[in-house]
Amino acid sequence: xxxxxxxxxxxxxxxxxTRGTGVSLWKQIAARLEWQIAxxxxxxxxxxxxxxxxxxxxxxxxxTVRRALAVLAEKGLIEATAGRGTFVKEPPIRYPIGPRTRFxxxxxxxxxxxxxxxLGSQVEPADAEVARELGLTEGTSxxxxxxxxxxxxxxxxxxxxxxxxxxxxxxDLVYSATGSLTRALATLGIQDxxxxxxxxxxxxxxxxxxxxxxxxxxxxxxxLERVDVELDGTPLQWGRSSFVADxxxxxxKP
Amino acid sequence: xxxxxxxxxxxxxxxxxTRGTGVSLWKQIAARLEWQIAxxxxxxxxxxxxxxxxxxxxxxxxxTVRRALAVLAEKGLIEATAGRGTFVKEPPIRYPIGPRTRFxxxxxxxxxxxxxxxLGSQVEPADAEVARELGLTEGTSxxxxxxxxxxxxxxxxxxxxxxxxxxxxxxDLVYSATGSLTRALATLGIQDxxxxxxxxxxxxxxxxxxxxxxxxxxxxxxxLERVDVELDGTPLQWGRSSFVADxxxxxxKP
DNA sequence: GCGAATTTGTCCGTATGTATT
DNA sequence: AAATACATACGGACAAATTCG
Numbered sequence: 001x002x003x004x005x006x007x008x009x010x011x012x013x014x015x016x017x018t019r020g021t022g023v024s025l026w027k028q029i030a031a032r033l034e035w036q037i038a039x040x041x042x043x044x045x046x047x048x049x050x051x052x053x054x055x056x057x058x059x060x061x062x063x064t065v066r067r068a069l070a071v072l073a074e075k076g077l078i079e080a081t082a083g084r085g086t087f088v089k090e091p092p093i094r095y096p097i098g099p100r101t102r103f104x105x106x107x108x109x110x111x112x113x114x115x116x117x118x119l120g121s122q123v124e125p126a127d128a129e130v131a132r133e134l135g136l137t138e139g140t141s142x143x144x145x146x147x148x149x150x151x152x153x154x155x156x157x158x159x160x161x162x163x164x165x166x167x168x169x170x171x172d173l174v175y176s177a178t179g180s181l182t183r184a185l186a187t188l189g190i191q192d193x194x195x196x197x198x199x200x201x202x203x204x205x206x207x208x209x210x211x212x213x214x215x216x217x218x219x220x221x222x223x224l225e226r227v228d229v230e231l232d233g234t235p236l237q238w239g240r241s242s243f244v245a246d247x248x249x250x251x252x253k254p
Numbered sequence: 255x256x257x258x259x260x261x262x263x264x265x266x267x268x269x270x271x272t273r274g275t276g277v278s279l280w281k282q283i284a285a286r287l288e289w290q291i292a293x294x295x296x297x298x299x300x301x302x303x304x305x306x307x308x309x310x311x312x313x314x315x316x317x318t319v320r321r322a323l324a325v326l327a328e329k330g331l332i333e334a335t336a337g338r339g340t341f342v343k344e345p346p347i348r349y350p351i352g353p354r355t356r357f358x359x360x361x362x363x364x365x366x367x368x369x370x371x372x373l374g375s376q377v378e379p380a381d382a383e384v385a386r387e388l389g390l391t392e393g394t395s396x397x398x399x400x401x402x403x404x405x406x407x408x409x410x411x412x413x414x415x416x417x418x419x420x421x422x423x424x425x426d427l428v429y430s431a432t433g434s435l436t437r438a439l440a441t442l443g444i445q446d447x448x449x450x451x452x453x454x455x456x457x458x459x460x461x462x463x464x465x466x467x468x469x470x471x472x473x474x475x476x477x478l479e480r481v482d483v484e485l486d487g488t489p490l491q492w493g494r495s496s497f498v499a500d501x502x503x504x505x506x507k508p
Numbered sequence: 509g510c511g512a513a514t515t516t517g518t519c520c521g522t523a524t525g526t527a528t529t
Numbered sequence: 530a531a532a533t534a535c536a537t538a539c540g541g542a543c544a545a546a547t548t549c550g
Contacts, residue, residue, distance in 0.1 A: 023379075031381060074460065075383075092455065099508035127285065128292070129329075198506040201346065202456035202474040202499035206328065220456040220474040220499075245456035245474075252452040252506055254353035278537065304515060315539045320517090336516040337547030 017058050025060050029068035037077060037088055048078065048086040076246065092249040093151055099194045101226075102182050107151045115150040116179050119158075119212070121172030123165060130162045133227055133238035141165040145172050147181075148212055155213040156248060159224075159241025167236070185236075193236050199225040202245060209242050220245040271312050279314050283322035291331055291342055302332065302340040330500065346503040347405055353448045355480075356436050361405045369404040370433050373412075373466070375426030377419060384416045387481055387492035395419040399426050401435075402466055409467040410502060413478075413495025421490070439490075447490050453479040456499060463496050474499040 017028045036042055048054070051069070055062040069086060072078045080086040093110055107114035123141050131138040143165050148158040161181075163171055167190075174184040185193070205213070205221045213221075221242040228237045243250075271282045290296055302308070305323070309316040323340060326332045334340040347364055361368035377395050385392040397419050402412040415435075417425055422442060429438040439447070459467070459475045467475075475496040482491045497504075 027381075034382065076455070076457070094453075097506050097508070128288070195508050198508075199348075200454060200476070200504040200506070201330075201502070202476050203330075204458070204472065204474055218458065218472060220458055222454070222456050222476075248455070250454040252351050252454070254351070254449050254452075273538095280537085306515085317540090318538060321537090334516060335547080336545060337514070339515065339547095 017060065025058075026064050026067035026071070029054075029058055029060070029065060030071040033068060034072060034075075034077065037072075042088045044088050044090045046088045048088065050085060089246065090154075092247055093156065094251050095243070095248045096251045096253065097195075097198050098253075101195050101198075103149050103157075104180055104182065107149075107156075110151070112151040113153075115153070116175075116181065117148055117150075118172060118176040119146040119148060121145045121175075126162070130238060134162060134164055134235045136164060143168050143171060145175060147175070151247075154247065155244065157241045157243045158209055158212045159239055161237050161239030161241075163237050164235070167234075190230065190236065193228045193230050196227045196229045196235075200250065201225075205242070205244075213242070213244050215244060222248065222250065224250075271314065279312075280318050280321035280325070283308075283312055283314070283319060284325040287322060288326060288329075288331065291326075296342045298342050298344045300342050302342065304339060343500070344408075346501055347410065348505050349497070349502045350505045350507065351449075351452050352507070355449050355452075357403050357411075358434055358436065361403075361410075364405070366405040367407075369407070370429075370435065371402055371404075372426060372430040373400040373402060375399045375429075380416070384492060388416060388418055388489045390418060397422050397425060399429060401429070405501075408501065409498065411495045411497045412463055412466045413493055415491045415493030415495075417491050418489070421488075444484065444490065447482045447484050450481045450483045450489075454504065455479075459496070459498075467496070467498050469498060476502065476504065478504075 016032050017025055019025065033042075033048070042048060048069075049057065051062050051065050054065045054069075058065065069078065069080065073080060076092075077089060078086055079089050093107065093112070095106055103116065104114040122144055124144055125139045126134065126136050126142045128138055130136075130142055131140065134142065136142070143163045144160055145163070146158075146160050149156050168185075168188060171184055171188060174187050175181055178184050178187075185191075201223045202220055203223060205215050205217070205219045207217075209215060209221055210217050210219070215221075222245050223240060223242050225240045226238070227235060230236050270286050271279055273279065287296075287302075296302060302323075303311065305316050305319050308319045312319065323332065323334065327334060330346075331343060332340055333343050347361065347366070349360055357370065358368040376398055378398055379393045380388065380390050380396045382392055384390075384396055385394065388396065390396070397417045398414055399417070400412075400414050403410050421444075422439075425438055425442060428441050429435055432438050432441075455477045456474055457477060459469050459471070459473045463469060463475055464471055464473070469475075476499050477494060477496050479494045480492070481489060484490050
């Protein structure tokens with residue numbers, strides 16, 4: 001094949017990995033692949049060459065390639081599936097958490113098409129938890145809305161939110177019609193509200209989430225528990241949403 | 255089958271679950287158990303009565319009890335293990351994320367004993383990512399410190415942090431000696447610093463995390479990526495830490 | 509280290525009341 | 530009004546994990 005005059009030339013493309021420099025081969029390979037991915041040579045969703053091919057190309061053993069790939073997998077850049085291959089992952093959506101967190105605005109700002117759907121709603125008596133968070137007495141009627149969100153037709157989140165019924169009657173109907181909670185609230189005369197607190201935890205996706213969000217079992221979801229209040233401080237909604245962990249990255253700028 | 259027309263009492267303690275009220279039995283049982291847990295009748299770590307015992311006590315079938323327990327498990331209140339039993343979980347540590355996030359202060363404020371340990375450190379050239387985050391040029395020497403933290407001897411987090419070497423020489427030694435990064439930085443003349451950005455994602459724990467944090471495989475970890483800067487804005491450290499997802503709850507108050 | 513006992517997890521099936529079509 | 534679907538509740542059997550003598 002090609003004959004390079006460098007320190008070593010074991011493969012056709014091996015100009016980048018040089019032995020005996022003090023930098024381990026797997027680190028060099030990882031850096032090179034990361035660079036190629038960042039440069040768009042392997043765009044999101046693309047399949048990387050199979051490990052044996054890479055080992056040929058870099059002139060190293062397959063295990064050395066695997067060590068490099070492990071670094072990228074750890075960073076969340078690629079994902080390997082036995083039998084299928086190794087694929088470049090979509091970069092996660094940056095999801096800033098702040099006092100005015102709105103799904104559609106965040107997704108639009110990221111240049112993607114937001115979509116929200118009301119999966120169902122019902123009026124129910126507030127249990128101890130909902131009552132505490134909304135500052136109501138247990139048993140007060142609240143409206144529970146179950147919904148999911150997508151960005152560019154990719155499922156992002158799924159959750160339930162609770163609203164005081166007196167303030168938000170028929171919110172579910174308007175939400176279903178408009179597809180946007182912000183707009184639905186606006187038509188009810190609630191022009192603005194702000195986030196009072198966000199609590200974040202994580203766990204493996206449950207069956208329902210696997211179903212609604214098109215996940216494979218065992219995947220992690222970020223669970224966001226949030227309280228929104230009206231401008232005068234009255235609790236407006238409390239809810240818990242599950243975000244597909246590897247499709248979003250929550251960002252907090254204090 | 256049952257010869258009761260509407261209200262019945264099947265068990266010795268069944269005064270709380272009433273049939274034919276329109277509220278399903280499993281919901282009533284879930285609410286009752288949740289109340290008992292909240293009231294301290296079953297404190298954190300305690301074992302609940304076995305399912306067969308509960309089914310006797312409430313006068314319902316074991317399946318009905320299981321459905322109620324599933325609700326509490328979903329809420330993160332209990333955890334069942336085949337062969338062992340069903341246990342009340344420790345409430346997660348509330349971990350506020352703000353401009354002055356410090357592990358030891360947060361844990362102390364929660365009435366627990368913080369503990370940090372340096373697992374290892376080395377000087378290495380900054381790769382593209384570290385260089386970008388710390389505002390250095392690729393290849394500049396940085397100090398990498400690997401550490402883990404505990405609260406009341408329970409592993410909480412594990413991560414790697416990178417520091418510009420010129421500013422932080424021997425930081426690892428002082429850290430190992432003091433067990434506190436804040437104090438170690440103080441002895442190097444860096445009295446204060448603040449969080450510039452926190453990025454949060456989640457995934458299943460990898461092998462290393464399972465090992466260091468005493469987890470079972472498949473558990474979720476919250477991955478916090480953070481940039482701390484000195485008061486003049488100079489990047490001081492960048493790092494990624496994995497938090498055991500069901501032992502912490504990140505709290506953001508905008 | 510083995511086996512029995514305990515306990516949760518998962519299946520099979522049946523019956524019944526209530527909504528929806 | 531009949532047919533259908535769904536949620537609730539019960540009964541039994543066995544697998545899988547854990548504990549303990």
